[in-house]
Amino acid sequence: MKRLLVLLALFTSAAFAWEQRPPLPTQACAVHNPYGFAQSARPAQPICREAYFVAYDAPVKIPVYVAYTLSPPNALGCFPRTNAFVADQSLGGTGARPDDYAGTGYDKGHAAPDGDLSWSQIVEYESFLMTNMYPQHGSLNRGMWKLLETSVRGWAVQLNQPFTIYVGALYGNGDERIGNGVIVPHGYYKIVINNTTKEIAGWRFPHTKPYVNLGNDLTKYRAMISAIQSESGVQFKFPAGAKEVTPGTEWPVNYGALTQAKRAKCGANVTE
Numbered sequence: 512m513k514r515l516l517v518l519l520a521l522f523t524s525a526a527f528a529w530e531q532r533p534p535l536p537t538q539a540c541a542v543h544n545p546y547g548f549a550q551s552a553r554p555a556q557p558i559c560r561e562a563y564f565v566a567y568d569a570p571v572k573i574p575v576y577v578a579y580t581l582s583p584p585n586a587l588g589c590f591p592r593t594n595a596f597v598a599d600q601s602l603g604g605t606g607a608r609p610d611d612y613a614g615t616g617y618d619k620g621h622a623a624p625d626g627d628l629s630w631s632q633i634v635e636y637e638s639f640l641m642t643n644m645y646p647q648h649g650s651l652n653r654g655m656w657k658l659l660e661t662s663v664r665g666w667a668v669q670l671n672q673p674f675t676i677y678v679g680a681l682y683g684n685g686d687e688r689i690g691n692g693v694i695v696p697h698g699y700y701k702i703v704i705n706n707t708t709k710e711i712a713g714w715r716f717p718h719t720k721p722y723v724n725l726g727n728d729l730t731k732y733r734a735m736i737s738a739i740q741s742e743s744g745v746q747f748k749f750p751a752g753a754k755e756v757t758p759g760t761e762w763p764v765n766y767g768a769l770t771q772a773k774r775a776k777c778g779a780n781v782t783e
Contacts, residue, residue: 529597531597537564545580546704546749547748558642560634567602572692573680573693578677581664587664588635591629595639598640599642612646616649617648617689620644620645621660626660646693654724662761669764672707673706675703677701679699679745680696680699681700698716700714700739702736711736713733729761735755
């Protein structure tokens, strides 16, 4: 049995082996930061990928924040999820590894979600780089966090408008560490910009123990963007004339229609 498990592990690793591309020049990620790069109080290493930008906090091995721009065509990508989690080779072995999460009870939670990056095989693989991951309770990662991710895709598709998204963590002294020094944030946030209407909205989610299900009402976790920036120590850039959406009046989304559109494009057996 032990030999079988070892062989299965080796097969699984080989099945999703892929050749990592080096990061792009930082300026190539201007598309994901169309209003300018944010200013962070923490030193942050820029890592530019084709589909997203990471401001990486090397000492604690998580992103300060991740930024990406989602276009309507890319919101309905058809490449299946691979779960090809892998350390980011560009850090020379100093970054987080998948085994840092082993036995901790935490999910490897995407910052830029796989569902938004499934429009290219290599981009889908790059969504699983550990520099795009946060430790998250499953009840958040597979609950309210996933609901907001799905909502963003629905907004892009159903409004036929591009969105820029900032994803980040709230963390500091006293927060738990796992593995080889990966910090576990006590909160997470997401800021969404409608690039056509200049409307903006922010959400903040708690992440403490003991953890409870947050339900399915996203309006309960709306937060003023000024408060998110103050708590995170990151000053994000926004379009001139940006208008903050009043909680409860966010963009509409039809989840059933989104699923149907995905199946119509990608096939009936596609999964999120």
